[in-house]
Amino acid sequence: MLNRTKVDLAGSLFIFVLLMIFWFLISASADWQHILVGAIFCGLLTVLWGNLTITEGHKTEFKLAQLFMIIKYFVILGVEIVIANINVAMIVLNPRLPISPGIVIMRCDLERSLVRVLYVNSITLTPGTITVELEDNLLIVHALTEDVAHGLEDWPLYRRLMKLEGVYKND
Amino acid sequence: MSVILDLLALICLLGGLFFLFVGTLGLLRLPDVYNRxxxxxxxxxxxxxxxxxxxxxxxxxxxxxxxxxxxxxILATNPTAAHVIARAAFKSGIRPLTGRRNDRD
Amino acid sequence: MISSILNWVVIGVIVISLMAIARAYKGPTVLDRVVAMNIITTNVVIIILIFSYLDNSYYYIDVAFVFVLGVFIGTLCILKLLREGHII
Structure with a gap:
């Protein structure tokens, strides 16, 4: 807040509206006291810590195509999570415990920090892999079995995320 | 309709309990921090x-x-906590087990 | 109908937490204990929400929110303390 150079008005307003929606969902009432307290706190959060959420000088913008992409992504992610759990359950319940763990180092060309967070968390939730470290564009992944480590090369969700970032680059 | 909802809720409840059990069993059986x-x-x-x-x-x-x-x-915080734990283990020098485990024993 | 078996579900979740406590007792490193603590807190959230359903008192859900947030921050603090020796 102290050394902020320029104020991103549209981004601040977007975050304020988002926080107000969250407040209404949590408080679930429409008294004027609730609305007043919520507006005061959301305004304080936006003014004091807004520069933490609006990062890297990117403009906060919202596109319809992007929304559909994200919804489709989360549907596929849900299916992958269920497959991952059945996979892990088969390994753990097998009395011989057939694991062959190892470390894989990969490239990651995503740039926006939100998309990177989404990518890393998806890797952690999908079959047999957890992210250990993400440096600039090197990704260290721990894999539970050998097959998973080989299957990580052309992962369909990664291509979707690249496409999601491509929406911004076309401008 | 209500019967179908009840049955669906029951299946979800038992499935969730099963997966919680499997996760904790894995915590007891697997050999390494990363595998756990x-x-x-x-x-x-x-x-x-x-x-x-x-x-x-x-x-x-x-x-x-x-x-x-x-x-x-929970979907946002749980993998993030796991990532932080794995990173702390990696930086503090805990070497992960590698290779095929069944050949050894 | 589901509320008749929720008591047994609570007992099952407590048994699962006892299994995690066994790992926290045995665990060779601190990180194993942190993982076990994560599982136990998840189970506590489940128990809070089941009691909120059985009591029909929805304020417990806010308690669960604050609990999840506090546990997340607590995990980060423990790991930062382990790595750097101080938190602030």
């Missing part, structure tokens, strides 16, 4: 999700929205 994280992160997240889904199916709309928000919250 594999079992706990995935199974815990899905287990909590299924148990909360069965509660959503049985409660009113205002409560269901809050429970759905809680699911999203």
């Amino acid at each position: 994280l594999h079992a706990t992160t995935k199974c815990d997240t899905l287990g909590v999700g299924l148990v909360l889904l069965s509660l959503i199916l049985q409660s009113s709309l205002a409560v269901g929205v809050r429970l759905a928000l809680l699911i999203i919250f």
